């Protein structure tokens with residue numbers, strides 16, 4: 001018997017130490033239980049229509065267990081290696097099929113838009129998951145502001161590339177830099193898609209994609225491109241980093257789908273960081289957001305369009 005959601009814990013289970021592998025895991029699990037009891041009042045005082053009820057992952061886990069390969073391959077490296085990463089001032093180039101291609105200071109791009117708090121599930125293609133409290137603006141609002149041409153069908157995002165500040169690039173020369181991701185325009189306009197500038201009520205730290213990143217909670221984590229410096233509108237499906245690197249393993253859509261396995265592992269279950277000891281939690285279709293996103297894919301073969 002392993003811990004699942006802190007919410008699901010019966011008091012007798014907490015005292016049954018046989019369920020814990022060792023003292024460290026026990027302490028970690030207990031802090032997750034503590035988080036469950038204080039987070040809802042602190043962070044979920046006014047639960048929004050998009051918020052999950054699940055207790056957020058601890059800030060420590062979310063900011064020290066990261067994938068940001070530009071800063072290293074191991075989960076703890078981005079937090080350790082972002083020290084030289086300069087994220088202010090920041091500008092974003094807007095290119096391609098758009099009424100007025102231009103470069104915007106980040107503040108100007110966000111001007112007039114009201115930041116929203118959203119507590120979303122987050123599922124990495126590797127099989128782990130978190131619950132994260134983001135602050136950001138709906139991507140649809142940015143798209144509206146930028147006025148894509150009717151011919152635009154996709155949107156491509158590019159991460160900053162700064163070899164002098166990024167210590168992981170050499171270890172990852174098998175990947176094509178800069179990191180790129182993309183969405184179909186209707187996906188970008190889905191109300192769940194967020195351009196996040198904050199997490200846990202603070203500005204995004206470097207390792208989480210400062211100062212601005214994409215958050216699309218119904219897709220695998222690798223779609224959530226960090227530290228965006230370019231937005232390009234196009235009529236062609238963008239060539240995205242992981243889909244280019246391993247097209248048989250990572251697709252453009254990358255919708256969370258427990259029924260479509262990665263060629264090297266099952267996607268049926270996941271491990272919630274800080275809560276589960278192993279992958280024993282059922283993964284939900286579209287990461288639990290099917291009611292908001294499934295219609296965008298009706299008629300599509302999700303095994304082919306993985």
Ligand code: MTE
Nearest residue numbers: 066067068069124159179221222224225226
């Ligand atoms: N963006 C860039 N530029 N570089 C990366 O390596 N990793 C992706 C995504 N965005 C990545 C990236 C992957 S694989 C995941 S799971 C998420 O970021 C992790 O986000 P987090 O570290 O905030 O949890």
